[in-house]
């Protein structure tokens with residue numbers, strides 16, 4: 001029995017006193033929001049850490065996706081994956097577009113590029129792939145299809161801060177990439193997110209959209225809303241960023257420890273990490289049957305461990321809010337996949353207890 005609950009993740013948090021130190025400046029200035037000095041510092045420092053040109057910090061990852069759709073003025077069908085968190089689809093629908101599901105690859109769990117073109121219609125305006133669990137998509141294949149059919153690409157990179165493709169941050173691919181800084185992510189600001197683009201015009205447009213469509217002289221020149229990040233959240237991001245390299249290295253070490261420990265266990269499938277370097281932010285395993293998954297989950301709960309079924313069920317099955325579009329590969333994987341606990345403060349003795357049970 002584990003002496004404390006072991007959940008699928010826990011936020012990586014800097015020492016409180018370091019966070020409080022950053023908040024002192026906020027209390028002295030009284031500037032809590034409106035693109036304040038800490039938000040600007042966080043954007044600059046995070047972009048430098050990831051080796052990207054810019055980072056537009058926003059309220060959360062879902063808002064980042066909505067802002068990307070808005071900035072590209074998309075109206076029509078957006079081809080996306082059914083193997084994701086509901087937010088990917090919520091953003092598409094909230095911006096008045098129609099999600100069209102393209103099934104996934106059974107090994108990477110990412111959108112299957114060989115199945116995209118058959119879904120393109122005269123109403124298709126964009127592709128929104130997800131780098132599932134921080135595992136980069138086949139960016140070249142997706143971008144080639146987009147160019148051929150004159151479609152925009154928005155990557156849902158909610159899991160992918162720290163992931164690289166061809167040696168550079170995966171966030172700089174597509175017309176815009178949107179990411180999340182939620183408490184459950186590798187780097188967090190509690191709630192938070194960001195948009196990344198190498199297109200200067202889009203960059204300025206995203207900044208205006210984030211702030212009610214204001215331009216620099218506070219004239220309203222854009223259909224905007226309130227997508228701002230506060231100084232309180234940016235301070236947490238700055239404090240946590242100091243430990244980013246440690247957290248990333250720790251994730252990779254624990255991920256590989258899981259692989260070594262479970263590679264002798266029959267009937268388990270691991271995520272195929274093909275394109276680029278992932279950030280090891282989640283540790284998914286696929287069981288031969290849903291029954292086997294449920295039995296294992298029950299045994300793990302008995303020792304106070306709480307893995308999560310990401311992503312179950314496959315989003316295309318949410319027919320209360322979506323038109324039914326069968327995606328057999330995604331539905332099959334969704335039934336048999338379980339994400340084991342993986343976070344900075346997870347102890348080796350806790351992993352060993354899980355491995356002992358699963359061995």
Ligand code: T4K
Pocket residue numbers: 007008009010011060061062063084085087088130156158159179180181182183184192193306308310
């Ligand atoms: N696109 C994709 C592909 C995404 O996965 C997500 C979010 C988004 C877009 C949207 O990004 P945001 O708008 O959320 O920034 C969590 C998160 O709420 C969600 O951000 C995330 N994906 C999704 C995969 O997971 P839940 O319902 O699973 O979270 P919850 O509360 O069950 O937390 C999981 C575990 O984390 C808990 O067992 C304990 C721990 N935890 C959680 C929170 C909130 C903590 O220790 N502290 C905390 O504050 O959704």
